[in-house]
Amino acid sequence: MAGTEKAIGILGRKVGMTQVFDEAGSAVPVTVLQAGPCSVLQVRTPERDGYEAVQLGYLDKPRRLARRSERGHVAKLDSKRSKKRSAAGVEAVAKAGCEPKRWVREFRGSPDGLEVGGEVTVEKFAEIDRVDVTSTSKGRGFSGAMKRHNFSGQRATHGVKKCHRHLGGTGCSAYPSRLFKGVRMPGQYGNARCTIRNQKVVSVDAENNLIVIRGAVPGPNGAYVAIRKTNTL
16 A cells, blocks of 8 residues: 655666676666755745645756756845845745756655755665656657557568558447547657656665666666655555
């Protein structure tokens, strides 16, 4: 049964895949993820925002490439609006006081003692056994049914002429004279948000900000990933 309370996670990037050997000498495929350190940019509260969450930012973004809104999100910028609000006695929102970030995401759940301007590192996952990893899968463009759905294709013998990799018949004749929704056909393949749940944490390297997990993770090397403690029992 899945738990209801969601834990705060961490942001990172996929380094690549390799293998390690367990105590029995068996080769175990693993994925190496570089996670954190992540700056705490905002803390959502039920009183102010209606829900609990923590907003994290990963990887510094050069100020010359950052928009004014991105710079103002992490540090106080003087403006006519801010002066008017301070003159009216409106309390300013706390800023993290860090560099603009390349990737910003929110994690729903209790802040667990985190404050704006704080930092989340991989040490948080030292005692965690299993995690959920979310990323964007590799985009493969418009693909045929054989590649997209693992169809076997048409026969390579008599009766099939120049349509060996075609989809074939999709049913539906005079009635109901249409295709039902969800029929597996050629189309966009990949480039979708995927979550691999309940992956085992093999090791955590706090010195190099690395998490090694068992199995594969969606996306190419260098893809951004969001890691959080699994709520699957």
